[in-house]
Amino acid sequence: GNSVTQMEGPVTLSEEAFLTINCTYTATGYPSLFWYVQYPGEGLQLLLKATKADDKGSNKGFEATYRKETTSFHLEKGSVQVSDSAVYFCALRGHNDYKLSFGAGTTVTVRA
Amino acid sequence: DGGITQSPKYLFRKEGQNVTLSCEQNLNHDAMYWYRQDPGQGLRLIYYSQIVNDFQKGDIAEGYSVSREKKESFPLTVTSAQKNPTAFYLCASVMGQGNTGELFFGEGSRLTVL
Numbered sequence: 001g002n003s004v005t006q007m008e009g010p011v012t013l014s015e016e017a018f019l020t021i022n023c024t025y026t027a028t029g030y031p032s033l034f035w036y037v038q039y040p041g042e043g044l045q046l047l048l049k050a051t052k053a054d055d056k057g058s059n060k061g062f063e064a065t066y067r068k069e070t071t072s073f074h075l076e077k078g079s080v081q082v083s084d085s086a087v088y089f090c091a092l093r094g095h096n097d098y099k100l101s102f103g104a105g106t107t108v109t110v111r112a
Numbered sequence: 113d114g115g116i117t118q119s120p121k122y123l124f125r126k127e128g129q130n131v132t133l134s135c136e137q138n139l140n141h142d143a144m145y146w147y148r149q150d151p152g153q154g155l156r157l158i159y160y161s162q163i164v165n166d167f168q169k170g171d172i173a174e175g176y177s178v179s180r181e182k183k184e185s186f187p188l189t190v191t192s193a194q195k196n197p198t199a200f201y202l203c204a205s206v207m208g209q210g211n212t213g214e215l216f217f218g219e220g221s222r223l224t225v226l
Contacts, residue, residue, distance in 0.1 A: 034214055043118075043202055043217035044155075089154065093213075098143050098162055098206070099170070100215050104154040 002027045006090045006103030013080055013110050021075040021106045023064075023090035033057075033066055033073040034091040034100070044089065047075075080110045114139045118203050118218035125190075125197070125225050133188045133221045135203035144186035145204040145215065148172060155202065161186055190223060198225045 007022040025033065032051045036044040048057030050066035050073065057064050062077045073090060090103040116137045125131045137144065143162045147155040157170030161180040175194025180186055186205075190197045200222050204215040 032214075036217075041220075043116075043219045044204075044215075045217070046214045049214055093215075098160060099157060100145075100204075102154040104152075 002031065002092055002094050002097070002099075002101045004090050004092050004101050004103040006088075007106055008104070010107040010109060013108070015081060015110055015112055016079045017110075019075075019077045019080045019084070019108065021088055021090075021108070023073045023075065023103060025071050025073065025090075025092050027071075027092055027094055029095040031095060031097075032093045033064070034093070035062070035064055035073070035075050036089040036091060036102075038087045038089065038105070040086075047088070080108075082110050082112050084108065085110045116203055116205055116216055116218035118201075118221050121219065121221060123221060123223045125223060127225055128192045130189055130191050131223065133190070133201055133203075133223070135186045135188065135218060136184055137186075137203075137205045137216075138184060139205060139207075139216060140183070141205035141207050141216070142183070143206045144180070145206075146170075146176070146178065146186070146188045147202045147204065149200040149202060149220075158188065158201075197223055199223060 003026045034049045035047040037047045048059040050057040053068035055066045064075045087105045089105045092101045119134045145160040146158040159178040161167035177189045202220050203218040206213045206215045
């Protein structure tokens with residue numbers, strides 16, 4: 001079945017540092033890939049997505065590239081801010097599949 | 113504004129009681145979902161529904177029940193058979209079949225069993 005493995009946290013950074021959260025997946029066919037963000041006490045918000053190989057999703061300074069050859073979708077941001085402190089989830093939706101499979105989530109804390 | 117509304121945001125329950133969490137969406141989405149989130153863990157699928165009057169079990173359906181009588185509504189009942197119901201519950205929806213659509217989430221309901 002489909003599965004997602006993402007880097008374990010927690011991750012603690014200083015402001016303006018570079019952030020990378022690794023995400024790899026297992027799936028048949030051509031899944032869509034997503035990064036969601038969850039702020040304390042809230043639901044999940046879509047951060048970015050990519051629907052085919054070599055697509056790059058980007059939003060709010062975050063980027064991730066769909067790499068089929070390495071089955072990866074790593075999240076990056078060049079200069080983080082305190083407001084980026086949150087839990088980040090990598091997710092996968094299989095071809096013609098209604099279900100979304102999530103990674104375990106990575107807690108990121110950015111210190112001023 | 114379109115979105116997903118979950119209620120209540122916080123709920124306390126005594127052991128042995130059933131409780132129902134509400135989820136309403138005005139996005140005209142076909143499919144709806146319930147996920148459970150425990151501290152430090154990812155989201156686990158409880159139930160999902162692709163169309164009205166139809167739903168399927170997810171990975172952890174035991175101790176839960178759902179109904180889908182209207183397109184807009186997908187309530188979740190946490191029954192007394194659920195052994196460890198304290199958790200954060202998230203409802204989500206998506207437009208329809210096709211693998212490019214992202215799920216939209218509500219703000220969540222936090223259930224605590226006393």
